[in-house]
Amino acid sequence: MSTDHSQYFRTPKPRPIRPPKLHHATFMTLDVDAMVAFYELVAGLQPVYYAEHAAWLTNDDANHRIALLRLPDVHPPIDKPHSAGLHHTAFEYDSFDGWIDNYERLRAAGIMPVISLDHGMTMSLYYQDPDGNGVEIQVDMFGDWALSKEWMWASQEFSEDQIGPQFDPDKVLAAYRSGISADEIHAGARRGEYAPDRPRAVVTFDDPWPARIAADPTLAAGMPRVTTPGDLS
Known part of the structure; x- marks a missing residue:
């Protein structure tokens, strides 16, 4: 009887046996309200939970498909269309x-x-x-x-x-x-x-940010840094 084993006997599995499915994307934002309004209009995403600092939206049976977070120290992006990250x-x-x-x-x-x-x-x-x-x-x-x-x-x-x-x-x-x-x-x-x-x-x-900042220069500073642990306001 052969004692040879397959490559999987000692080698870590190169991928999940049952791969997970893509569930949602999360965005940092300075304006939760504007983003909620946009995604509801364009793709029918409605908020399941909606607060000043965050919202979770879905357009199907999932609890959410898009999350929006307005967290401390978030600031406007630089040269948005040419920055690395989610396209x-x-x-x-x-x-x-x-x-x-x-x-x-x-x-x-x-x-x-x-x-x-x-x-x-x-x-x-x-x-x-x-x-x-x-x-x-x-x-x-x-x-x-x-x-x-x-x-x-x-x-x-x-x-x-x-x-x-x-x-x-x-x-x-x-x-x-x-x-x-x-x-x-x-x-x-x-x-x-x-x-x-x-x-x-x-x-x-x-890139919408130069015009947005010109219209409201306070946006350039972004959100203030957190001063109290757990403070998301």
């Missing part, structure tokens, strides 16, 4: 119809995407929250994660360009309302048929 969070619609309806709803509320990209596996609208964090609202154009994952892994198209062409969401909306199917729009967007009249030269977010 954006993303929310996905399960249908093109729901996705484009949400764009139209937000447009009516004066909320417009900064960047609109057809990545190949998704069509994605990138908004910015009041602190300058990116928020992607996307729809999977394969309608099946297994298929979109396979396309990302195997296609030469994605290997050569992971960003994809920009598109004008107003042109996409008009095409969809005229009866053109989501698949046809997606194919056309990939060919550049819905390109914006003035595409962004650099595909990046804007």
Whole structure:
């Protein structure tokens, strides 16, 4: 009888047997109220717990998906779009119809995407929250994660360009309302048929902080340092 063992007999497991699922993202902020209002409007996230110094929001059965903290010593970021750290969070619609309806709803509320990209596996609208964090609202154009994952892994198209062409969401909306199917729009967007009249030269977010600080110079100091243990006010 062989006494040989597999590599896993003595070697630590390289990954969890049952990997955990991504549950939520947490943001430091100087304005809880503005952030709550934005995420409720854009992605339907409602606060489960809401206080002056923090809020926990969800748009499904989870106890929270986004947490917002206004903690002592938080200060404005420097050169937000080019700083290391979280680039954006993303929310996905399960249908093109729901996705484009949400764009139209937000447009009516004066909320417009900064960047609109057809990545190949998704069509994605990138908004910015009041602190300058990116928020992607996307729809999977394969309608099946297994298929979109396979396309990302195997296609030469994605290997050569992971960003994809920009598109004008107003042109996409008009095409969809005229009866053109989501698949046809997606194919056309990939060919550049819905390109914006003035595409962004650099595909990046804007930095809202210089204007915010100019409007309210007290923001530059950030939150005061904590003086009492446990004080989050």
